[in-house]
Amino acid sequence: MAEAAAKQECYAGVDLGGTKILTGIFGPNLDCLGRAKVSTKAERGPEEVIERIARCVRDAVDECDLDLKQIKAVGIGAPGTVDAETGRILFAPNLRWEDIALKKILEKQLGVPVFVENDCNAAMLGIYETELSGKPREVVGIFLGTGIGGGIILDGKLYSGYSGTAGEIGHMVIEVGGPKCSCGSRGCFEALASRTAIFRRLSEAVADGKKTMLTELLGPDLKDLRSGDLRKAIKKGDKLVEQIIEEAAEYTGIAVANIINIINPQVVVLGGGVIDALGDEMMAIILETAQDYGMSGATKGVDIVASKRGDDAGIVGGAVLARRQSK
Ligand SMILES: [Zn+2]
DSSP: OOHHHHHSOEEEEEEEOSSEEEEEEEOTTOOEEEEEEEEOOGGGOHHHHHHHHHHHHHHHHHHTTOOGGGEEEEEEEESSEEETTTTEEEEETTTTEEEEOHHHHHHHHHSSOEEEEEHHHHHHHHHHHHTOTTOOSOEEEEEESSSEEEEEEETTEEOOOSSSOTTOGGGOBOSTTOSBOTTSOBSBTHHHHSHHHHHHHHHHHHHTTOOOTHHHHHTTTTTTOOHHHHHHHHHTTOHHHHHHHHHHHHHHHHHHHHHHHHHOOSEEEEESHHHHHHHHHHHHHHHHHHHHHSOHHHHTTOEEEEOSOGGGHHHHHHHHHHHHHTO
16 A cells, blocks of 8 residues: 555545445545445344445445555444434434444444444534535534434534434424324424425325326326426426425425524525425525515525535535544
8 A cells, every 4th residue: 555545534424324325435625535335224233234334434445445544534424313422323213223332333343433423413514514615603404305304503513402412403393283293293394394295295185186297107106206206297397296395395494494593594504305306496485485484684694505415415424524523
């Protein structure tokens, strides 16, 4: 191994999801040197999933012709409640994990320091460090995917709250008596504007006899529906899909207004699979609704933007976490 390369500080960023594990290897300036992907296989239990994370990191390192010794630290964004101090996953329902010592086990397997954060917090860090110019002091990130999560930066630092669970923006109730949420409550933002909620509303409308071109494409049960299909349907003039996406965007605008009223950040950044696929259709409505519902003094001058990081926010965030923690 060349000595120059051996001295280089590289970081591994891992995005641990319910179905796939992504790893990116990043140089000191957070330039991506290479990446790897494996399926999670959560049903095989935590021990095997952690071995698969280790394999994914090794694959990514190998992909860039590096050696594990050149990796200064590994940062992981993990779903669910995370104790970032100890690197334990306290509760991750979509992995079926309860109190798993991810940091400790993975450090033993890789021989490299490992740091763990909630996946939305990690994505927030990644966007903050690589996408937001001028380094605003107060930023809130909202990520619309299968669920809805958030990350809060206060005074330039990730805000995790009293017991580490801050930023659960998806569980802010915005419709009293609204649809049931995965958390057990009703009318949460997540139950109204996540991909799961959008798909449910569309299925219910189809069951009620409403027409969409998507049933011709995917069948009456809308099997294998993806966010990209919704965008294509809107572009082709599908009124039902357009209406449901407009409603989701309005709920998102209301959530943004609530956050701005409470935190008064300089920037609100929206990301996640729904925004990646439907940002063009949703952002104007989100902005308008946030202005309508927010207090005028609070919303003045606040930037509400869509992240361009897409799927990469998680791995970049993991690398930022690794770099921040290992300094
Ligand atoms: Zn909820």
